[in-house]
Structures are given as structure tokens and as C-alpha cells.
Amino acid sequence: MDQTKIGGFISERRRANGWTQNQLAEMLGITNKAVSKWETGRSMPDLSLFPQLCNLLGITLNELFAGECIPEGNLREKTDEVLLEVITNWLGHNQWDEDVPPAAENALEVCGVSKVYGSGDAPTQAVKNVSFQIPRGSFTGIMGASGCGKTTLLHLIATIDKPTGGTVRISGRDVTALSESEAARFRREHLGFVFQEYNLLDTLTIYENIALALTVKAAPKDTIRKTVLDVSEKLGISSVLDQFPYEVSGGQRQRCACARALAADPDILLADEPTGALDSQAARQLLDTFSMLSREYGVTILMVTHDVLSASCCDRIFFMQDGEIRTSMSRNQENRQAFFAGILEKMAWMEEENRDVR
């Protein structure tokens, strides 16, 4: 395997697309320096980035690996064999023999999870011995006042941060045991994120922003197209696919972020205050879309919020206080107004309990 030739090939294809190293790095979610190192043959891209890279550059994985060193006439018959050998050598083991774990009933299992920030005289225990499970296809909320530990807990679940104690299982896999690079790959392949800020790339159209997530899965172009159109229809943004993020409304931008997360078919969609930057009508639309996605399409959603209206759209809510899950509520057959009233009551009860303790 000739790193310099592969790097040269990446560079040539990038230029042919009219992109700078910066632009390619931005699309891949990596640093400019990493792209520069590949192109000069000083390093190779992480294996998990290859499918995305190929899709962006409009080449197959086989072409990228073998095209530069196998005569073109022999390419068709040789490439699969060469590719497999290159990847196997590179990994030092045969990745393709990996056991695929059976689908777990719970999308998420959080078991005795704690997080302490800092040490010495003033450590902060942000999350204290938290345990809960989330079944597949449910829409769950984590609710609590500012500083109670919601975001910290979400980051621990999202593999962005490591707990001080306990385990997090996603689709049966213990994600707390992953190394940093394994966690990065896990996030790309198994998790979808929707944040308060939309995190869309302004230089790409809405269509391209949604398609970007799919390239990670090395899907063929027509599959990408079908998925983007399908997911856009579900989210009601089919009419703005050719526009750029700055040309559409905040609500449409957030639904685009949601479509991008869903297009890669994640095990869980993690949302952190997703309605925070939206007006009330757009917020309502997004929440109704979340409910519809879990009810009709079996999407598992975990949303962190301090907003009672957002929480009232969930099937189940966990109430957090001072780093702990104090109590939970299920909506069951209740309508949204009744659930909303129930949440307010529960919050008042928690406040009263707190006063009594003090």
C-alpha cells in the first residue's frame, strides 16, 4: 500500500471537486491538518472515514485503495481481493469476522452512572448513581432545572465523556469501555444528534447537509437520494432541499438537522434542548414530528429539556435534581394537556419535598 500515491489521489479528486483542504476537512468533521497529512502521505485516514471520503469524492472504496496501483484493465477482477487484503493488513486482524451482537430489547441501559468533575477540596458530583432503561421506539425526556446534570448525563450516554463509575449500554453494547477512536466511530455509526444550535454547513444545500451523514455508511448514490427524499418528506422539508441553510427558517433548519441525524438510521436520536432557539410554533412542529417519528417509525428519542411543554410530548419523563433521578412519569393513555398538568404537579411536589428536607 503506497500512502503517498493514495494521498496524491485524494488531493487530485479534491481539487477536481473544487474544494480546499479546509472545506473537505469541514465536510468530514476533522481538522485541516489531518487532510494535509493524508495528501502528503504522512498518514492514512481513519478506516471509518473512508466510506464518507469516497462518497464525497465520487469514487468507490476499491478505486481509492487499489485504483492507483493496479492496471486499469485488471481493476474490475482484482479490486475486491486487493481491498480486502489491504484492509486486513492494515487492521492487523480480520474486521469482517466480527460478531454482530443480537438486537437488544432496550435501546439504552444506564446502570449506576456517576460523574465527578475535578478533585481535591471542591469536586463537583454532577451525576450521582443514575440508572434507567429506554425501550426501542420510545420518546423519553430528561427534565430538570439548570445545573442539575442533564447535559453531563447526555454527554456520558453519547460517549462524548466518560463516567467516573457505572456503565452505559446502547443496543446491548457497553460504550463506556470504548477507546476514544472507537467512541468516535460509534457516534458516527450509531447515534444521531440534534442540538439547540443547528450545526449545518452553510456552504452545502439542505439536500447535501442531509446526505452528508449517509456517506458514512458508504451507501450507493441512488440509495442516498432515496433516503434523503424519504426522510425529508417525513420531516416536511422536501420543498427546501435545494436551498442553503441561511435561506430557510429556524424551524426548517432544525428539521434539516433532525433529518441529517435520522438519515443514517441511528440506534438513538439524542436531543439537547432542541427547541431552545425556536419560536413557539416551530417548537411545537418539531415536537409533534418527534412524537410521530417514534410512534409511526419506531425511532428511539432521548431529549434533555427544562421546558414543561417539550416534556409533555414524551412518552416518559425522568426528573433530575442535584445529579440524581428523583422520580419518573409515564404518559400512558393520557392526552397531552393532562400530562402537562401532571408534570407541573410533580414539579410542585418535588419542590415541596425539597423544602421539607431543608
Ligand SMILES: Nc1ncnc2c1ncn2[C@@H]1O[C@H](COP(=O)(O)OP(=O)(O)OP(=O)(O)O)[C@@H](O)[C@H]1O
Ligand atoms: N466540565 C465541567 N467541569 C466542572 N464542573 C462542571 C463541568 N460541566 C458541568 N459542571 C458542573 O456540573 C453540574 C451539572 O452541569 P450540567 O451542565 O450537566 O447541568 P444541566 O442540567 O445540563 O444545566 P443547563 O440546563 O444549565 O445546561 C453543574 O454544577 C456544573 O457547574
